[in-house]
Amino acid sequence: MPKIAAEVDQSMDRRSILKSAAVAAGVGLVGVGRAHALAEGAKLAPVAAQVRARKSIETADGTRLFHRDWGDGKPILFAAPWGLNTDWWEYQVTAFAGHNLRCVGYDRRGHGRSDESKDGYDFNTLADDMAAVIDQLELRQVMLVGQSLGCGEVVRYLTRHGNSRIDRVVLVSTITPFIMKTSDNPDGVDEATLEKTPAALCMDRAHVIAEAAPAFFGEPANTVSPEMAGWWTRMMVDGCSLKVMIDLQRMFTRTDFRPELRAMTLPTLLIHGDHDASTPIELTGRKSVQLIPRCQLKVYENAAHGLTITHKDRLSADLLAFVEG
Numbered sequence: 001m002p003k004i005a006a007e008v009d010q011s012m013d014r015r016s017i018l019k020s021a022a023v024a025a026g027v028g029l030v031g032v033g034r035a036h037a038l039a040e041g042a043k044l045a046p047v048a049a050q051v052r053a054r055k056s057i058e059t060a061d062g063t064r065l066f067h068r069d070w071g072d073g074k075p076i077l078f079a080a081p082w083g084l085n086t087d088w089w090e091y092q093v094t095a096f097a098g099h100n101l102r103c104v105g106y107d108r109r110g111h112g113r114s115d116e117s118k119d120g121y122d123f124n125t126l127a128d129d130m131a132a133v134i135d136q137l138e139l140r141q142v143m144l145v146g147q148s149l150g151c152g153e154v155v156r157y158l159t160r161h162g163n164s165r166i167d168r169v170v171l172v173s174t175i176t177p178f179i180m181k182t183s184d185n186p187d188g189v190d191e192a193t194l195e196k197t198p199a200a201l202c203m204d205r206a207h208v209i210a211e212a213a214p215a216f217f218g219e220p221a222n223t224v225s226p227e228m229a230g231w232w233t234r235m236m237v238d239g240c241s242l243k244v245m246i247d248l249q250r251m252f253t254r255t256d257f258r259p260e261l262r263a264m265t266l267p268t269l270l271i272h273g274d275h276d277a278s279t280p281i282e283l284t285g286r287k288s289v290q291l292i293p294r295c296q297l298k299v300y301e302n303a304a305h306g307l308t309i310t311h312k313d314r315l316s317a318d319l320l321a322f323v324e325g
């Protein structure tokens with residue numbers, strides 16, 4: 001979650017607000033039809049082809065998820081950060097055109113063009129939603145790419161659904177392994193500080209998010225246009241309700257992924273910026289790489305949480321090399 005620069009209360013320390021925002025990241029079944037396996041370049045099964053054309057996937061509880069499905073070949077499934085939707089990945093998806101890759105992205109429940117369900121804003125449900133996308137599109141040999149909250153969804157998917165359909169994993173600007181301070185996680189952020197994020201959002205959400213853009217993209221080391229910062233702000237404000245944002249923030253900052261990371265067996269690439277105020281690398285990326293077997297960490301110098309935009313060419317090249325490796 002982005003840095004919160006607005007003054008919520010005269011007594012609220014701005015550095016404390018930043019730390020609470022910093023950990024909020026990015027500011028997280030049933031198969032329809034079973035056709036033959038989808039390998040690189042294989043034809044789509046009829047049922048999967050119908051779902052692909054429909055643009056909507058229905059989850060176990062009836063929530064409809066908007067998805068995009070571009071290209072053919074080895075599939076890559078993208079999971080967006082907190083508050084953002086699949087539009088966030090448009091530069092990567094465009095860069096992969098012509099590389100014999102199938103790029104699939106979806107708006108998680110309560111985000112973008114997907115339904116806003118009354119509940120389900122927990123990692124088990126979000127992971128089951130990801131499974132619905134994978135199953136109904138008959139995806140196999142998938143490279144999962146998550147950013148921020150999306151990393152938690154990727155990890156929980158592997159925990160709940162296994163890796164039979166998955167080939168490799170990329171975690172970008174991850175929220176793992178554990179944000180909140182506890183007796184066995186003394187470097188985390190205390191709960192009182194974490195609670196300042198919902199308080200700030202409840203005061204003036206649009207202003208708080210807009211004011212956070214410079215830290216999110218890592219200015220002044222990185223420069224984005226006012227239009228780009230505005231696009232990011234509007235995607236969050238218009239595409240994700242206050243309630244959903246708060247429900248998810250309280251959920252993912254309290255989730256301990258340490259046991260799940262140790263159980264991962266697939267080749268995994270971690271990508272993290274060394275100037276990430278949203279998920280500081282010492283709290284997240286460097287700790288995660290110590291827990292995940294078969295894991296490589298790539299550190300982007302001067303990159304912040306919005307490296308998908310500010311370092312888009314390097315990110316696209318690294319993803320392409322990994323998926324083809």
